Amino acid sequence: MNAPQLTDADVAAAVEVLSSGILAGPDHPAVQRFETSLAGQSRVPHAVAVNSGTAALHCILRALRIGPGDEVIVPAHTFIATATPVLMVGATPVVVDIDASTYCIDPAAVDTARSTRTKAVVAVHINGHPAPVDQLPADLPIISDACQAHGATLFATPVGALGRAAAFSFWQDKLITAAGEGGAVLTADEEIARHVRLLRSHAQEQIDGGPDAHHVALGYNYRLTGVQAAVGRSQLARLPSLVRRRRAIAERLTRGLADTAGLAAPAVRSGAEHAFWKYVVSISPGQIGGGRGELRRLLGAAGVATAPRYPIPLTRQPVLSGSARIMPCPVAESLADRLLTLPIPATEQQADRLCEAVRGAVQAARR
The missing domain is CATH 3.40.640.10 (Type I PLP-dependent aspartate aminotransferase-like (Major domain))
Incomplete structure (x- = not known):
């Protein structure tokens, strides 16, 4: 949090x-x-x-x-x-x-x-x-x-x-x-x-x-x-200056992680300006050994706090069982095990160090 x-x-x-x-x-x-x-x-x-x-x-x-x-x-x-x-x-x-x-x-x-x-x-x-x-x-x-x-x-x-x-x-x-x-x-x-x-x-x-x-x-x-x-x-x-700053740091993270195989940075639709309350990456199935759990473990050991992003979609929430109409949601179900929230650092230097830590963790997980 x-x-x-x-x-x-x-x-x-x-x-x-x-x-x-x-x-x-x-x-x-x-x-x-x-x-x-x-x-x-x-x-x-x-x-x-x-x-x-x-x-x-x-x-x-x-x-x-x-x-x-x-x-x-x-x-x-x-x-x-x-x-x-x-x-x-x-x-x-x-x-x-x-x-x-x-x-x-x-x-x-x-x-x-x-x-x-x-x-x-x-x-x-x-x-x-x-x-x-x-x-x-x-x-x-x-x-x-x-x-x-x-x-x-x-x-x-x-x-x-x-x-x-x-x-x-x-x-x-x-x-x-x-x-x-x-x-x-x-x-x-x-x-x-x-x-x-x-x-x-x-x-x-x-x-x-x-x-x-x-x-x-x-x-x-x-x-x-x-x-x-x-x-x-x-x-x-x-708020305006805060959002501008978060966008700039998020763009730096995206550039720094661009060539990290098995990891996809957040997409931004044309015409949209993302506020980046969360910076969420997607882990490709099968490309990172141990998946999200192993990547979290490695990043935690490096001092980087992360969190899974909505690992239980609304399709599986008990409060909605029997009270909601659940449509097929293959994308949400697939992403439930793959999305990871990274911190948004305060400075460019900290962003660069975070990218280095993520790349290192991904490489270690792929061995």
Whole structure:
């Protein structure tokens, strides 16, 4: 897990809210400022802060009136929270395969899986690579799961502006964090924004502008605190430079690993700008003795921390057994044993040393 990168400015922003004595509430000034900054960064009119990326996806599904009897298509290669909000609204996740190069949802698999019950597609911008939203059905609502893709763009459009609505996460290991947790819904749809604002705070509406309130629907306590919002906004100001730096280091890693037999660096689709939350390589079957496990062992011995990337796809997650419609996912199943996350170093020199260590480990594993 990436350690949260907190600066003195982030701490000062949190202390300012703590010192104010007013810490929470959906209309907290710090929350409103964070929402304004998020909307501006993604060039959309509406941003609604919530307390997690999972809550953001749940609220979007509720705002789209998706429920029992409906289906929502999700990719097999993603974190479980892409699919569980579908269960939370009583709908059925339909798990489909992914593209072999970008690891994002496969448009052809979506076309095969859709039915008369299909009400939406969740396009996950996996590892920071934009999903092919432009190739997904135009007659279905597309939900951008942008929880891993802060700062990514597709054809110069921020991922937060792709689809009917986008969900972001600000958990502690994301490129930007809201003091450990947090999320947001971004959308150009005024009705979705209104609905999410209602749901995040117990669906409470004031009566005639007075102190009394009605609770007009089943709502939730999905509010973000002022402290979290202040830290998130402080971090957001650094996002463009952070993403530029990660892209530069990732490109250096890709060049350094280009001729490493048995190892494929991350692909980037033409027109996409990858945010590189994760740098994930693919190991070719049979070319590296012992496969991913042996490569991890050798790199660990060299002081390089690595992690398998989604070794259990959604096709095999127990929570979805009997509650999801699972389509054939040969690509996701194959990649489950082959994808490896490498660290993204801070400097070019460290990137070069990492490439040397990886090449050495691969060579040792091939002997």
